[in-house]
Amino acid sequence: MKHALSEAALPRGFRFAATSCGLKKTGALDLAILSSDVTASAAAVFTQNLVVAAPVLISKEHLRMSKGRMRAVVVNAGNANCATGAAGRAAAERMAAETAKRLGYIAREVFVCSTGVIGVPLPLEKILRVLPVIARHRRPSARSFAETSLAICTTDTRPKTAAASFKTAGKRIHLVGCAKGAGMIHPNMATMLAFVATDAAIAPSLLQKTLRAVTGRTFNAISVDGDTSTNDTLLVLANGEAGAPSIKAETSAHRKFSAALEEVCRSLALQIVADGEGAQRVVEIEVRHARTEAAAKRIAETIATSPLVKTAFAGGDPNWGRIFAAAGRSGVKFDPALVDIKMAGIPVLRRGQPLAFNERVASNKLLSEHVPVVVDLHAGQAKARYWTCDFTAEYVRINASYRT
Amino acid sequence: MKHALSEAALPRGFRFAATSCGLKKTGALDLAILSSDVTASAAAVFTQNLVVAAPVLISKEHLRMSKGRMRAVVVNAGNANCATGAAGRAAAERMAAETAKRLGYIAREVFVCSTGVIGVPLPLEKILRVLPVIARHRRPSARSFAETSLAICTTDTRPKTAAASFKTAGKRIHLVGCAKGAGMIHPNMATMLAFVATDAAIAPSLLQKTLRAVTGRTFNAISVDGDTSTNDTLLVLANGEAGAPSIKAETSAHRKFSAALEEVCRSLALQIVADGEGAQRVVEIEVRHARTEAAAKRIAETIATSPLVKTAFAGGDPNWGRIFAAAGRSGVKFDPALVDIKMAGIPVLRRGQPLAFNERVASNKLLSEHVPVVVDLHAGQAKARYWTCDFTAEYVRINASYRT
Structure with missing residues (x-):
């Protein structure tokens, strides 16, 4: 994607916000929230590395506890909150809980993600200080989505976004996604962080199954350096706000959805490879x-x-x-x-x-x-x-x- | 090894010669012969890569046909004679046969090795032209051994040699080895080419078993870049010229021999890693x-x-x-x-x-x-x-x- 996504590409019922809380030394955007106005079906694929960052553990628990019905993601770059022990775990839990509180949701409806350096305690107070502000400033706008895609970058030289849409039952369904690379890129999971939001309606179990199949042909078929990360997370929120009937297995609507999801995931995956650290081609x-x-x-x-x-x-x-x-x-x-x-x-x-x-x-x-x-x-x-x-x-x- | 090996380190009954036949564009040494004055026990470990260079195929055949009783190695650098089809195979066979003829041996007593670029036909005539000359000029000298260690280099920045000795039954046994790296270095087999010569007496089957065990802890425990080569060969010739009784399994002489062989192989393996392409440490x-x-x-x-x-x-x-x-x-x-x-x-x-x-x-x-x-x-x-x-x-x- 050479150009930023337009307003029309965004799925209905999602809001985004990003800010700089001081985790990146440069003062760049480093904290973001992505949320759905209504509870959404959620699915995710996580790192297979045995060394797993605290936010991955918490996100897995929340996804299980909520039975795949989630509403938001809070994410920071600049610190991976990995190999940070019990304190790191508590920090990730608190990050999700405080986000939930500011949004009026419950904690298990919130994914929490971190990316950056391993083994440095997460400066949680920096995040908590600005959470109320970005919670208030979430917008269903292309600009705030673009800011979110920037806030998750670490060594990435450019943001990575993709969009797709299809029509079913007279309604247009939209999917947008953003991702960050750019090193430690290798299957299982192939990317460090990628988020897809869609206004399709689909049950969590079918969404999970579809996501796994699509991942095998996209994020799990790329490599930058053969190393997998401790924080890799790909997740999808599908909130049904387009107003189309819920997608069932084996229907033509499901085939269209699966193809659109694959289009978004392949585009993000290839953007990650193209922006592999130092890569020219x-x-x-x-x-x-x-x-x-x-x-x-x-x-x-x-x-x-x-x-x-x-x-x-x-x-x-x-x-x-x-x-x-x-x-x-x-x-x-x-x-x-x-x-x-x-x-x-x-x-x-x-x-x-x-x-x-x-x-x-x-x-x-x-x-x-x-x-x-x-x-x-x-x-x-x-x-x-x-x-x-x-x-x-x-x-x-x-x-x-x-x-x- | 900071210094070249001394005359005294050489095992008895081996001769070496090297020359420049024009395979290396620089005019550097690129063809060598290592030979034993008497038939020697031989053992070897080869690449596990499915794409195998012609000289590896011929060397394997010769080792099998001679039942581990070999006398010489002819080796060139600058061209791997790999992915060169039937013509490449014929060239490797001819290289061994002509070497045998010039030395007065039979073809199946000669190992043939090549290293360098893949997929370029071996300019056999360049090799054949100089074979009579180096066959005549083989010497049991430290200088000609040093020249052989240089002739096998490709991107190596320095030659790699090692020596060890031990005493058994009142006789001193010597082992010397040389090797070349420096990229495509990874287990099975870990190095491209390594030759060890010793005046120990030991049966081919026990020599092969000992070499395999030693390789697991030395050449198969190093990596430069994770890539294995199509030409990897490690071989040992043991000619018994020290005059000590033949080494049997489980004896103290065998333990000493195994330790000395491991010392030589570890030293060569670590020299290869230290000289890994671009390596600083x-x-x-x-x-x-x-x-x-x-x-x-x-x-x-x-x-x-x-x-x-x-x-x-x-x-x-x-x-x-x-x-x-x-x-x-x-x-x-x-x-x-x-x-x-x-x-x-x-x-x-x-x-x-x-x-x-x-x-x-x-x-x-x-x-x-x-x-x-x-x-x-x-x-x-x-x-x-x-x-x-x-x-x-x-x-x-x-x-x-x-x-x-």
Whole structure:
């Protein structure tokens, strides 16, 4: 998305607010609230890391206790509230409870999210001081949504937002989402924070099932650096305010909703990869004609996370040997003598044999913003796609001094 | 090893020669022969990558056909002879056969190894042209061993050699080894090429068993970038020329031999990590008090291969949160609330809680050439060590333009 979302793209019945409470040293926006005017169906996918931040624990509990009926998210950037012990847990609980109080909701209706540095106690008083103000200033406006998308950024160079809509039963349903990256991006969960709001009506259990399926093809098919975070959270609030009938499994309305949710999630996921720390380009790895989708995804993921492959893309080097070698160590059995590889549309390997190509033309094509790579195994009917970014010296610069 | 090996360190009955045949554009040494005056017991460990270079296939066949009784290695750098099809296979066979002919051996007694760029046909004629010359000029000298250690280098900034000796039955046994890195370094097999020569007497089957065990604790416990190569080969020739009785399983002589072989292999493995592309320092990850050694190694490996951990070390950043998070995604179950972490001797986490420490002192200690990290799980009695290097902007520079 090159442009900010328009007012018309927003789903009905949601309000947003953001402010600067001093967690970011720069004075940038670092605290936000997203809320629904009515109780909404909620679904979420969280980090699979064993080291889990306090807000993730609290959000999981609230989602369970409320049986998927939630109303708001409070989120801060600049401090992950992770590895902060019992005090961190109490801080996350208090952050949700105080937000609920200011909004007139109950605590278990509030998700709480944090992102930033690990192991530093959360300066809760900074957050509590400004909560009454932003609670009052929530607006159903494109501008306040844009501010929310900025408030969740850490090393992101730009905000990430996406929108989709579809028509059902004579009503237009809207979905908007925002996300933040940009390091520690890897499946399970693939992004640190992403929030989707929609005025669709759908039961929590079906929403959860739909979200899981969509996540597998979007947020769980991207990688920046192979590291997963302790705070990863993707959540959806669906408040039904568009006035359409509730979406049921297997209906055409559900197919439309699922496609729209996938569109928003894929857009956010790709924006995260494109804004991967130091990244210059997005590389799309497609593995074709594998025996199973899992095998295709495993090969694509191994290629997508190889530092040697990723650094070659940083230099626009058509080094298909590294792609072939990464596939070879993926753990998936295939016959190397059957493999074709294309880079940026140029056939470089056919049936395991290198093809002659113009290096200069290839290198120019590889310097594009989006580079497709196709690995054809000629072994079956399954395929998978995976997105990664190039690995640049700038990535190292950012991460060699993140805390200091 | 800061200094070249002395004459006295060389095992008896081995000869070495190296030359420049024009595979390296710089005109540097790029072809070498290592040979034993008598038939030797041989053992080897090869890459587990599915994409395997032609010389690896031929070396495996020769080792099997000769039943572990080999005499020589011919090796080139500058071209990996991988993904080169039937022609590549024929070239590797010819390289071994011509070497055997010039030495008066038979082809199946010769290992053949190649390292360098993948997918470019091996210019065999360049090799064949100089083979007669280096075959004639093999010498049992420290200088020719040093030249061999240089001829196998690609992006290595320095040669890697190691030596050990021990006494048994009144005879002194010598072992020397050389290796080359420095990218695509990761277990199974962890190094691209490493050769060990010894005048010990030992049966091929016991030599193979001993080599496998030693490899698990040395070459298979290091990582530069998580990528495995298509050409990785570690091999040992033991010619018995020291005159001591043949080493049998479970004897004190075997224990001494195994320890000496481990000393040589660990030294070579650590030299490879220290010379990892762009590396400034070696980081030693030790996981203590795990339930099993496999669990300890898996956690250590996950930490050692995390780009976020490795870039933090590039900047001397005591970012223990990334170490904790990498352990958490390793797939091993443990209780985060029990974990202690020390970086460069400084306790930074105790029982899952961050400790206060002097950032400046910590950062200074982290800028050393060798940085120990200890992760204590307080869960059992097993432990494992793993070595990695820091991930620098120089790594990216090297690998963004390796082919061009």
